[in-house]
Amino acid sequence: MKPRAAILLVRISDDKAGDAAGVGRQEDDGRTLADRLGWTIAEVIVENDTSAYKRRKVRLPDGTTALRTVRPGFRSALDKLASGERDGLLAWDLDRTARDPRDLEDLIDIVESRNPRIPVTSVTGSLRLDTDGDITMARVLVAVANKSSRDTARRVARKHEALAAEGKPGGGGFRGYGFTAEGHEVVEDEAKVLREIGARILGDWDGWTDEQRGRIDPELGESLHSIAEDLNYREVPTATGVPWSGRSVGSVVSKASVAGLRSHKGEVVGPAVWDAIVPKDRWEEICLRLAQRAGTTDLTLQRWLNGVLRCSKCGRMLEGSHGNGGPRYWCATPRGGCGKIAVKASFVEDEVERQVLDLLSRPKVLHRLQRVATTEVSEAARQELAEDEEQLKELARMWAKREITFAEYREARSLIDERVKASRALVVSATPRILRGLLAGDVQASWKRLTPADKREVILALIPGYDVLPHDRRYGNKFNPDRLAPIKSK
Ligand SMILES: [Zn+2]
The missing domain is CATH 3.40.50.1390 (Resolvase, N-terminal catalytic domain)
Structure with a gap:
């Protein structure tokens, strides 16, 4: 049928x-x-x-x-x-x-x-x-x-090691921005963009308008997000055709190939056979600047509702990002979202916090959290551990009976081993620890002291999340709490 x-x-x-x-x-x-x-x-x-x-x-x-x-x-x-x-x-x-x-x-x-x-x-x-x-x-x-792809990856890796040792391009896969796919020749238009990105990060670009320059602290340089927006506005193409994002701007310019260096598995192994687009010491300065910034701009840490809010239009999770009106959550198009749902971060964080504090004042909810904090999660993790250990035995049996090859056995075992490690970590997981800390004293006061990451753990222990509904224009600039529809746990 x-x-x-x-x-x-x-x-x-x-x-x-x-x-x-x-x-x-x-x-x-x-x-x-x-x-x-x-x-x-x-x-x-x-x-x-x-x-x-x-x-x-x-x-x-x-x-x-x-x-x-x-x-x-x-x-x-x-x-x-x-x-x-x-x-x-x-x-x-x-x-x-x-x-x-x-x-x-x-x-x-x-x-x-x-x-x-x-x-x-x-x-x-x-x-x-x-x-x-x-x-x-x-x-x-x-x-x-992933076994077959891993085997392929290993074969390719061996070839890459050989090429890397000679400083030759690796070839295959995605074309690195700034270079041709074959021969690794410098693409001059893209090289110009890379030099521009570098200068904007370092704060010494001469292309800013006076107005733009006024908004930038030369000590700090321009934000990756702002650079990405400008490149998109000017319709400067990327290598893959997707629009620029702060992430991709940072990533193209920090590739070692840009400095004429050959890297392998993320480590520079020596000079490359191709020309540098940005001189090596300047490139190092750019990387340093990006590394310094990374500590302060990691939105996944600041925006504690990542993984909690879902787009009501397409079902994808909203992500914290910088919008024109400041931080917001939106259905990020660079990550395949529909882009139709966005909400100001402070609005939604305040509202969820209000709801959480309300929940935390209810004895029944506290009781449930108490249970999660003590037994429930670690019980489930313990049971998983037992199942995984059973599966390891089953695999060994399959190998012994020659139903799978040793290579397959080894691959499967390493996957299960990874999970065993995760289960063990969960037995002593962060969530119970956070919840225990939260429940120990004055719950409301403890909540305020939680780090953003810990707040998210608490929320996920309380509720499955929210669907974020579209903005109703009748509310103007005000936030309508009804836009947050709790996801029903099935
Ligand atoms: Zn969406």
């Missing part, structure tokens, strides 16, 4: 700035495959698989809760398949979306809950769940997730 209302699941990760652009391509590929298979796609879900998400307690379809890496897109796909609202899942690369074997098990549970099974397939991989054999293979595939 062919799905008549299938989900197409695509993903963005934060390891490549250009990934957001890739979502369109993933969707195209998915739709092409759906046409070929005769599936009807009813909905495209974009998974924002970024490190902004970490492991939290989630409610499973069977009503129990467990610790999972939070992948809201994947979870909502599971819910819709479980409820029958959707009848098939076409993922772009399911083996990476369900990277955690536990995610895969949840999916298998749902797929097997129907007879015939809910059809599942993916564009890139060969992950299918049609038969018991498929499912066994899927378990191995996910357990050794």
Whole structure:
């Protein structure tokens, strides 16, 4: 039976700035495959698989809760398949979306809950769940997730080491801004932009208007955000075609290649065969300046509602950023967001703080927090540890029976080992510690003393987050608290 209302699941990760652009391509590929298979796609879900998400307690379809890496897109796909609202899942690369074997098990549970099974397939991989054999293979595939790409990465790395030693360009992958993809020749237009960025950071650019210059402290230089805005305004293209962001401005200019140096794995290994765009000592000054600034501009630390606010238009998490009217949270387009929802940071932080303090005055809430602070999370983590140790045994058995190769065994083991480490960390996790500190004395006063990162931990222990609704013009410049709709925990 062919799905008549299938989900197409695509993903963005934060390891490549250009990934957001890739979502369109993933969707195209998915739709092409759906046409070929005769599936009807009813909905495209974009998974924002970024490190902004970490492991939290989630409610499973069977009503129990467990610790999972939070992948809201994947979870909502599971819910819709479980409820029958959707009848098939076409993922772009399911083996990476369900990277955690536990995610895969949840999916298998749902797929097997129907007879015939809910059809599942993916564009890139060969992950299918049609038969018991498929499912066994899927378990191995996910357990050794990224294995093939890691093997490739290793092969490429060896080649790169050899090239690096000779100071030759590495080739492949993304074209570094300022250089041609082949031969690593300097692209003069881009070199000019790189020199400009450097000068603006160092505060000695001669291109500022008097008005701009008046706004800049030459001691501090111009902010990356402001440089990015100006480059976008002037329609200066990036290497990938996505607009400039503060992050990309800082990243292109701090690449060692800009100073005519060859780096390998983030370390400068010596002079390169190509010309420097910015002289080495000046480039070092730029990097130093950026490093000094980094301590003060890390918004993920200041903006404690990162990971708490969700865009009501597209379902992505809002991010703290600098807007024209000061700090704000918005559905960041450079990160694949729709850009339609933005809210002034101080408005929403004040309102959430008010709600949190109200919650913290209720005995029932305090009681619940008390429980989280003591047993609940570490219990779940302990159980995970036990499951992981069981899985390690299972893997060893598969290897012994030659169902997997030693290389596969080793890869899978290293993945599980990583998780074991995380579970152990969670057993002595920060959240219980923070909550214990919060609950020890005057709760309201303790809240005020929390660091932004700790505040976020407390919020996430209290509520699943908020959907941020669009601004209603009738409110003018005032903030309407009704824009914050609590996300219902399912
Ligand atoms: Zn959005």
